[in-house]
Amino acid sequence: MAMTNDHSISEFIETTDGCRIIRKAPTPSVTKDDILRFRKLCEDNLCGNYRTSWTCPPYCGTMDECMDKINSYRYADILVRDFQGYDIENEKEMEEMMDSFRSECRNIKCxxxxxxxxVLALADGPCRYCGENCSVKIDKECPSPDKQLPSVSGYGVDMERYIRSLGESFGFSKDRITLYGIFLFK
Known part of the structure; x- marks a missing residue:
């Protein structure tokens, strides 16, 4: 079988209500200012994940490394999944939903x-492949680097600006949340 450099996430996803794919989008535009702004939010640790995962700051790479990596890819497929009926203020429910989505993105990446x-796959939040027991906490290398799912914020991707640049709407409501997985291809 001949290999092609033209890949898509579409063969691995059953599109259903609340799920769609944006195919062959341009790669996100990321600047040092973007990365600084998002990493400042990461350092403020509002999500509680700073220094807890190989895929979040400060371990996900330097600003230059992240920019160079993103810029080395030609296009992106974006998984867009709407979740209805979730309460954005229910932290446990939100974490379960996001973990489920990250797991879906990781499976597609693999x-x-x-x-x-x-492929470089990015999603919201920390990787969580190893649950709460990321090896970064005990100063050990990642046992599964091929399963890593880096944080969009750690890479400085302004999801709102990116999604809107594609002509899409972006926003959250009390009972509807849209999550995005970015799959970058060479």
């Missing part, structure tokens, strides 16, 4: 790698 894709 299937793409199996097919020969050179």
């Amino acid at each position: 299937k793409l790698i199996e097919k020969g894709a050179d």
